[in-house]
Amino acid sequence: MGRGRVELKLIENKINRQVTFSKRRNGLMKKAFELSVLCDAEVALIVFSSRGKHFEFGSPDSLTKTLDRYQRFNFSPQPMDPTNPEAQKWFQDLSKLKEKYESLQRFQRHLLGEDLETLTLTELEHLEKQLESALTLGRQRRTELMLNQMEELKNKLAAERRPTGAINRSWGPDAHITEAPFLNRSTHSTHPNGLETEPTLQIGYSHYEPSEATIPRNGGARNNYMQGWAL
Helix, strand or coil, X not given: CCCCCCCCCCCCCHHHHHHHHHHHHHHHHHHHHHHHXXXXXXXXXXXXXXXXXXEEEEECCCHHHHHXXXXXXXXXXXXXXXXCHHHHHHHHHHHHHHHHHHHHHHHHHHHCCCCHHHCCHHHHHHHHHHHHHHHHHHHHHHHHHHHHHHHHHHHHHHHHXXXXXXXXXXXXXXXXXXXXXXXXXXXXXXCCCCCCCCCCCCCCCCCCCCCHHHCCCCHHHHHHHHHHHHC
């Protein structure tokens, strides 16, 4: 009786998972060995378990030799067709970009304080100048931003104080007050301070006091006046 189809999902039980890994690993190693013998192929196999333990298989030579061959094949430049100038141009551009990328990576590590032991005295001085220049530019930019913020705050304060200043000026000593037309007909008083007063209306008894011009200066005139009145 054949076994049924196994559903491809993580085995929750740790014991069953370990047993399945051991069986499948042995089967994988057997298949790799058969492939290398039957087909005269160079096979390299590396397996890591969930616990970090590794298993490897390499044929016909060692696994290290196979990995070195793999790295040379993938990372070394492939031979170009000398009759194709466009392909040669692409290859040159790719080489320049690769060198620039590696140089930028080295420079970044140097800025972070890494791999400094490989630098010469001249290279260290050049790196120091670049760091000082970057620090100076950073400080200048920070100062510029701070000045801009102070200017914005100053403008905001001026905008907030402007309405209050306009009101104070309108009530100041030099403010011009427009009189109503009917106030122009008011009489002017002889107050020593020169202040204008409005006319007053007095209701009730008012005692009359004659002026000095109407008071007689001699007694005879007063008697004559009284006599005439008595008559």
